[in-house]
Amino acid sequence: MNTHHNAALPPDYHMHTTLCKHAEGTTQEFKQVARERGLPELCFTDHCPEPSGYDSKHRMSIDEIPAYYDLVKSQQDGTKPDIFLGIEGDYFPGCQKFLSNFLPRQPLDLVLGSVHYIKDWGFDNPDYLKMWESVDVKGVWKEYFSLVKGLVDTRFFDMIGHFDLPKKFGHKLRDKDMKELVQPILDHIAKSGMGIEINTSGWRRKVEEAYPSALILSLACERGIPITFGSDAHAPNEVGHEFEKALLLAKEAGYKDSLRFRKRQGTRVPLP
Numbered sequence: 319m320n321t322h323h324n325a326a327l328p329p330d331y332h333m334h335t336t337l338c339k340h341a342e343g344t345t346q347e348f349k350q351v352a353r354e355r356g357l358p359e360l361c362f363t364d365h366c367p368e369p370s371g372y373d374s375k376h377r378m379s380i381d382e383i384p385a386y387y388d389l390v391k392s393q394q395d396g397t398k399p400d401i402f403l404g405i406e407g408d409y410f411p412g413c414q415k416f417l418s419n420f421l422p423r424q425p426l427d428l429v430l431g432s433v434h435y436i437k438d439w440g441f442d443n444p445d446y447l448k449m450w451e452s453v454d455v456k457g458v459w460k461e462y463f464s465l466v467k468g469l470v471d472t473r474f475f476d477m478i479g480h481f482d483l484p485k486k487f488g489h490k491l492r493d494k495d496m497k498e499l500v501q502p503i504l505d506h507i508a509k510s511g512m513g514i515e516i517n518t519s520g521w522r523r524k525v526e527e528a529y530p531s532a533l534i535l536s537l538a539c540e541r542g543i544p545i546t547f548g549s550d551a552h553a554p555n556e557v558g559h560e561f562e563k564a565l566l567l568a569k570e571a572g573y574k575d576s577l578r579f580r581k582r583q584g585t586r587v588p589l590p
């Protein structure tokens with residue numbers, strides 16, 4: 319048992335920059351917090367541009383890609399922690415048009431894939447919270463997981479972001495219903511070789527749980543689905559948020575290792 323006050327933590331592989339228009343702080347400040355909290359490495363994964371105009375309020379434009387890479391590379395200066403370059407792409411029907419050409423040409427270490435919309439409903443956006451009052455919650459989860467299946471089938475992405483995001487405001491399913499819906503999709507993910515992240519931002523939301531839940535994580539572990547850890551930081555003080563708790567959650571689910579990413583290749587390394 320490590321009794322140091324600063325126990326070793328896994329890398330933080332999910333964070334944003336001001337280019338997405340809803341984050342704050344400099345990449346230098348993100349790195350500074352990571353250093354103070356003892357994180358071994360960081361990967362920035364800002365929201366990927368989408369020239370179709372999809373959700374343009376929450377992402378950089380394609381013209382800003384060089385500025386994004388410069389912001390990240392400015393911190394790759396040989397000092398610790400090591401900084402890597404990633405992106406968070408959105409899956410939606412039609413995303414193939416741009417992403418199939420764009421993503422393979424980028425010098426990225428990691429590509430997260432996330433679902434933030436069901437049709438034109440940004441179901442995790444507090445501005446559209448009211449919509450939850452008029453929907454069948456289990457039906458929403460079904461639609462969400464069918465989109466996640468679409469995400470997996472594109473093969474564009476390395477890891478799935480905030481896997482059970484529809485619970486953000488507390489719209490959870492009973493364990494029995496969740497198992498019924500989630501097991502087929504987890505089987506599908508296991509076959510694909512993709513992984514899922516433990517995203518600690520859920521602990522900052524109404525649901526007060528990490529994504530995914532302990533239940534889903536143990537079902538993922540049984541299937542050998544690999545994990546990474548991400549704070550989904552949109553501000554410097556969120557970097558590495560609740561990583562001790564996330565590490566414990568992973569271990570309790572049965573995990574012994576997580577992935578380290580370089581040039582989109584994941585390697586299993588033992589958990590700290």
Ligand SMILES: [Zn+2]
Nearest residue numbers: 334338340552
């Ligand atoms: Zn964001």
Ligand SMILES: [Zn+2]
Nearest residue numbers: 406432479480
């Ligand atoms: Zn996201």
